[in-house]
Amino acid sequence: MNKLGVHAAVFAGGWSPSDCDSTVRRARACGFDVVEIPVFEPDTLSPAATRQALERHGMEATCSVGLPFDADLASDDGAVSAAGERYLLAALDFAAAVGSTYLGGVIYGAFGKHSGPPTAAGRDNAAGALRRVARRALDHGITLGLETVNRYESNLLNTAAQTRAFIAEIGAANIAVHLDTYHMNIEEDDLARAVADSAGVLGYVHIGESHRGALGTGTVDFAAVFGALREIGYDGVMTFESFSSRVVSPGLSSTLAVWRDTWDDPDATAASARRFIASALAGGGA
Numbered sequence: 001m002n003k004l005g006v007h008a009a010v011f012a013g014g015w016s017p018s019d020c021d022s023t024v025r026r027a028r029a030c031g032f033d034v035v036e037i038p039v040f041e042p043d044t045l046s047p048a049a050t051r052q053a054l055e056r057h058g059m060e061a062t063c064s065v066g067l068p069f070d071a072d073l074a075s076d077d078g079a080v081s082a083a084g085e086r087y088l089l090a091a092l093d094f095a096a097a098v099g100s101t102y103l104g105g106v107i108y109g110a111f112g113k114h115s116g117p118p119t120a121a122g123r124d125n126a127a128g129a130l131r132r133v134a135r136r137a138l139d140h141g142i143t144l145g146l147e148t149v150n151r152y153e154s155n156l157l158n159t160a161a162q163t164r165a166f167i168a169e170i171g172a173a174n175i176a177v178h179l180d181t182y183h184m185n186i187e188e189d190d191l192a193r194a195v196a197d198s199a200g201v202l203g204y205v206h207i208g209e210s211h212r213g214a215l216g217t218g219t220v221d222f223a224a225v226f227g228a229l230r231e232i233g234y235d236g237v238m239t240f241e242s243f244s245s246r247v248v249s250p251g252l253s254s255t256l257a258v259w260r261d262t263w264d265d266p267d268a269t270a271a272s273a274r275r276f277i278a279s280a281l282a283g284g285g286a
């Protein structure tokens, strides 16, 4: 049975103690089981306030992050890659402290538009660091997810096939493919085939629309995606991810190029997304 989640950025741009209580409460009110917490600058976040909010509202958490350029795990400069590894370990500590069993996102390199292709040395640095971080994650029962994103947000992993190959290269059992329908819609030849090719290594799915707004108002072929997920028996978390200028933080807005209001009402948008996903999962058509 899939658990359904919602990314915190639907409700709040930050993760202060009051943001976190309100976000977790509203996510619960919309019917979700899980809230995905963005762990940017992990040392500034409060695990205690997060845990209290989760307990108070009976919710589970997953965590995600994208690495900054000065902590690019896939840099060929060893010092920059090492800064990325420290950043990831801090994010992992936060995830463990709030009881999350998942840390995903662009955790394999810098999150944003690159001006050149990845280098072989940088890729090796990222693989080595992820192998070490995965060992630490295993001690906490945490799976790491490599989110396959579009070309403007990473130069390393833009397709499910690239991600699967990179995971095989790393060789850690607790590293999974993290798919996102918004990114897939930009980069994959065939949405259903990308899902099918991820069978056995798929650990997390973001359900996002082609313009990152409300589900069902864009061009993603959700019937194909949900059909393929059913076909491979995916039973992990599915999280609604959507961004509107109305809520998103200035930092994420710039990285993701979110320049307009895709919706005005977070709660109505999230509740409608929850119904959309539940109906698609029940085979009722997306």
Ligand code: FUD
Binding pocket: 007, 037, 038, 039, 064, 065, 066, 104, 105, 106, 147, 149, 153, 180, 206, 241, 256
């Ligand atoms: C970025 C994206 C996100 C991001 C994560 C950070 O385009 O899809 O999943 O990595 O939200 O919290």
